[in-house]
Amino acid sequence: MGVTSLALASPARAQAPNLPPNQEAAPPVVTMPSVRKNGGAAYPKQALDEGIDSLVEVALFLDIDVNGTVTKAVVEKPAGHGFDEAAVAAARALEFEPATRDGRPVAARIRFVYRFAPPPAALSGRVVTLAGDRPVAGASVVVRDAAGQERPATTAADGRWRLEGLPAGAYHVTIRATGMAPREADESVKPGEEATAIDRLAPEKAAEPAPAAAAPAEVVEEVEVRGEKPPREVTKFELDVGEISRIPGTNGDALRSLQNLPGVARAPGLAGILLVRGSAPQDTQIFVDGTPVPIVYHFGGLSSVVPTEMLSRIDFFPGNFSTQYGRAMGGIVDVGLADPKGDKLHVMAEADLIDTRAIVQGPLFDTGWTFALAGRRSWFDVWLGPVLQGLSAGTSVAPVYYDYQAIVERQFNTRESVRFAFFGSDDRVDILLKSPSASEPELSGFGDHTGFWRTQALYRNRISDRTELRVVGAFGEDYVNFNGGTLFSLNVTDWPISSRVEVAQKLDKRLTMNVGLDLLYEPYTVSVVAPPPPKPGQPPPGPFSAQPSRATNSSGAIFQPAMYTEWEATPWAGTRIIPGIRLDYTRDTGAWDLSPRIVVRQDIAHNPRTTLKAGIGLFTQPPQPQETNAVFGTPGLSSNRAYQYDVGVEHEFTSQIDASFEGFYKQLDNLVETGLGSTGSGLVYGAETLIRYKPDRHFFGWLAYTLSRSVRREAPGMPLELFEFDETHVLTVLGSYKLGHGWRLGGRYRLTSGYMTTPQTYGFYDENIGTYVPLQAYPPNGTRLPLFHSLDLRVDKSWKVKWGTLSVYLDVLNVYNSGNAAGTSYDYNYTHASQVNDLPILPSLGLKAEM
Amino acid sequence: MRPWRSIRRLIVALCAWTLSSCAPSGFQDASLVTSVRILASSADEPYARPGDTVNLTVLADDGRATPDGGAPLAPMTVYWLPFVCENPPNDAYFACFRQIAGGGSSRGADGGGGAAADGGGGFAGGDGGSIMAGVDLTPFLPTGSTYRFTMPADAVASHPVATGVPVPYGLAILFNVACAGHIEIVPLDPANANPQQVPIACFDANHNQVGPDDWVFGFTRVYAYADVTNANPAVSSIDIQGQPFAITGASPAYATQTFNTPRCAGSCPKVAIGPVVPAASQEVQSQLGPGDQPKEEIWADFFATFGKFDDDARLLYDSTRGSLGGPSVTDNKFTAPTTPGDGAIWIVVHDNRGGASWVTVPVHVM
DSSP states (O other): OEEEEEEEOOOOOSSOOOOOTTOOOOOOOEEOOEEEEOOOOOOOHHHHHTTOOSOEEEEEEEEEOTTSBEEEEEESSOOOTTHHHHHHHHHHTOEEEOEEETTEEEOEEEEEEEEEOOOOEEEEEEEEETTTTOBOTTOEEEEEETTOOEEEEEOOTTSEEEEEEEOSEEEEEEEEETTEEEEEEEEEEOTTOEEEEEEEEOBSSSSSOOOSSOOSOOOTTOEETTBSOOSEEEEEESSSOOGGGGOTTTTTOTGGGGGGSTTEEOOOTTTOOOEETTOOGGGSEEEETTEEESOSBOTTSSSBSSOGGGEEEEEEEOSSOOTTOOSOSSOEEEEEEOOOOOSSOEEEEEEOSSEEEEEEEEEOTTSSEEEEEEEEEEOHHHHHHHHHHHTTOSEEEOOEEEEEEEEEEEEOSSSEEEEEEEEEEEEEEEEEESSOOTTSTTOOEEEEEEEEEEEEEEEEEOOSSSEEEEEEEEEEEEEEEEEETTTEEEEEEEOOEEEEEEEEEEEETTEEEEEEEEEEEEEEEEEEEEOOOOOTTSOOOTTSOSSOOEEEEEEEEEEOOEEEEEEEEOOSTTEEEEEEEEEEEETTTTEEEEEEEEEEEEEEETTTTEEEEEEEEEEEEOOOHHHHOTTTSOSSOOOEEEEEEEEEEEEESSSSEEEEEEEEEEEEEEEEETTTEEEEEEEEEEEEEEEEEOOOSSEEEEEEEEEEEEEEESSTTSOOEEOTTOOSEEEEEEEEEEEETTEEEEEEEEEEOOOEEOOEEEEEEETTTTEEEEEEOSSTTOEEOOOEEEEEEEEEEEEEETTEEEEEEEEEESTTOOOOEEEEEEOTTSSOEEEEEOOOOEEEEEEEEEO | OTHHHHHHHHHHHHHHHHHTTSSOOOOOOTTBOOSEEEEEEEESOSEEOTTOEEEEEEEEEEOOOOOTTOOOOOOOEEEEOOOOEESOGGGOGGGGHHHHHTTOOOTTEEEOSSTTOOOSSTTTTSTTOOOOTTOOOGGGSOBSSEEEEEOOTTTTTTSOOOTTOSSOOEEEEEEEEEESSEEEEOOOOTTOOOTTOOOEEEEOTTSOBOOGGGEEEEEEEEEEOSSOOOOOOOOOEEEETTEEEOEEESSSEEESSOEEEOOOBSBOOEEEEEEEOOGGGOOBOGGGOSSOOOBOOEEEEEEESSSEESOSEEEEEETTTEEOSSHHHHOEEEEOOSSOEEEEEEEEEEETTSOEEEEEEEEEEO
């Protein structure tokens, strides 16, 4: 901007100057107004939305008073697109040293020009290996604009690179790394935008060495939350997380997006559990950067224990996973905490009807360290309780949860880094009966307090081009405190200490070996206060606990070390064979479990790519601590076991559309059955498909469908029964469309089989205790509730403001308030039944600010 | 720690059970008697010695209302299955059903009142006999509110020794049916593995099985101990609004006068009502063997032919505190109906060892 002319207001004169006759008046000394304060003017968003990205000048005439204040601003020639309004608003905020005439301030009119330069853009990305998504450090990134000017960058130890201050426009990106085929792509970026890409580098040639950083190799059933892994994945958004944070019905929670993937059944409304391919909830393990954690969702399942913005990746394996994971027969969820941003300080705050959260991250002064601090707390206990009381409900529920993450990280160089993290979660709910039943006066309600925390250290070192080391260790605490008034309480506390050491070693051009140790040591205490079960020789206790509650305490320690190795062989182009073996020891049972596994992938077509994949493996899962405990458990148990067989195909129809189809079969045995021992067995089989439209400028979406059957047998000779969590059909269709002008609209439709139930009918009257005993349908879980169907919608509106981005969203779960059956309640003699419904329509309005 | 996910399922189930009270279910209270009901049964020896004769009494009521202009309802009859199911596997009542389907056993059945009361043969005329479906069993079944049987002499000796049981015992299960019709055998389906298959049912004159409002299939347990005894809890009086209401008789007992109460009109005052059970009724649970012997739990179930109780049951004594505090604490609250009329209230007092007694209170709503 600049001042180009000056017109002064002449001061009024009362009379002509009284000069001697032989003297002439000296010319006045005039000074121009000078800017004292200028807040600048931001490139208007209207212009950006309308596609204007060039330098624009707006000239104004400013009237400046004797105090230097702008009293009037008039545009000389309108430029439109919001520039005029922006210039006038900025001009009004200007402060000047006023013009002077002979040293005295005078009002003035000046011509003042604002030059609007489009905000710079940024390009960033992450370079990883095609196989295993291992970061490629030290890769050369060259960004060339349309004029041929080049800007270089080098990837850091985590594979990330960034170039900022770029003019908007089209760029050609070239990525090169030793031993890998170069990658080129074209990007275009608008003013103020940051375009981010994940580039996967393949080995240089078929005869060339295998990927430099071999890893726990790609497995058949690996599914990344962002969908299948294409050769290149591009996401373009205005400083937000992207598709997974905008899936309708998930309230922007990335980990809840897992529930929309094939192989994942719909969990009961409040359960907050993951049901993977017909497995029990406890058969799926959750990790944070390789450290096991007990839960993935807060109580109620409406929110996960790590906010989306703190995640860098979510790896979900529904089955046949790598030997680096064990002690599980179902699925694996391994999330990675994001490395703190090191460019500058970033702040994000978000609030909706359910919770509020904030994140601060950036460089830690000039120490070379970066940090991130995040926290979230629910607050629907504030409004839910009064709502229930207003409805004269018999209970008031006061759920509260919070989670927290603190990270400090140091990148020593492009190969070596260390990170310390402290994270945790806490859930508390108290169900207070307004009128405790006189049938059990000691049951005044229920209270549940569960939580965990971890302190974790993660060290990564790419020692050489052939050797990579990863070490993670953690200790913490898990706790469950549950009580039923003064009648019953359960308190479980454990202090897990876990560590994992992995070495990836490239032995040959076509052969990479991964070796690891996986240790878990977990002392625990258990305290149970409960009425003892009635002993034989007397009737059932009836409506009251017949004996005083007794406290039973126990303690112990779990020790479960394991070692594993996995070999990735690429004998010829398009073929990958990954055999592996894992050895687990469980001290509680004295069991040694050897688990061999093998995965094969074969590309049968290129451009578009078609890949066949198959896997076979043995997976073992030790009994749970309460099952082997000397006081509460059963002696003589062995590890649960599952043989898994998978076969599938992946196909890319276009660069935007791909699909996968997989069949799976699991044989289960040695399942621990309460009171019986390791006598259970079962079968799970089915097929699943994912058809996906990858994110482009406007739209992303997918269709996921799973058809499956899960059955169990308690003991040899007993009938085969449907598993309580069996869901034959699980269909999810979702999509999100960017309408422009900051608007986005998304929807999700789900159609699933109903839950299993055991109907009860009029039966008998137990005269000793005065209650009816129902006639239970046989076999148990032999009847299915009606189909579940639900539509969720989400609307987002965002604005770019001077300091960052402001977003508002409305996420409505169960838009048409479908009364889906979650269970059945009965009257006193089981002659009348009433459906218990799943979650009703649940809107959530949120506000998010990022800078 | 993985047990969390199992514990979470338990917590979710308990929360769902509790939250189901968030909205009224609309179900009728168990305390309102509007159908054929068995409310309780009582043995003069809830714990009997082997070889003892035990007298059973049942409290049943036909709460059905004749439909306006409809045909008269078939009267309710209480039938007893004249056999003793001795020591069924796992002490499970339904393990006796195959005995019933097969004609029952004559062991210890003496019968009591009614035409077919003479024992010795059971309703099948002997061990191992069987009756065809469709046959009206009325001629073979004792009827009435009382029944007598002899605890088998080997009841304790023949009971399998259970792990953790401090004092050896035996178990006799007796079955009765309150039926507005007659009883027939329902053959068990051999292809149906459901152990709860009901072997008998109540049928009307046209051999159609009646619905839940017209019959109840009940059972009661009488334990056999060599040396452990159990007395039925005693009710000394009824407390109404803090005033004693005299009763006469014992197990069953009756109020000596009618309880008069205004109908619910506009404001509906609640009347405090409950049994007075002397502290001596709370015995020590000596069947638990030497050592830790808490006292009995004693509670009261409430029933009425009209009106509404705040609670279906109230705890009177618990095993740790003893008395919860007397009538002012333990009394239930009764709300009279909106229309005047005559009816009854029953208060059944149980202990947790199978003992029971009850009081009938005539009610006149003004």
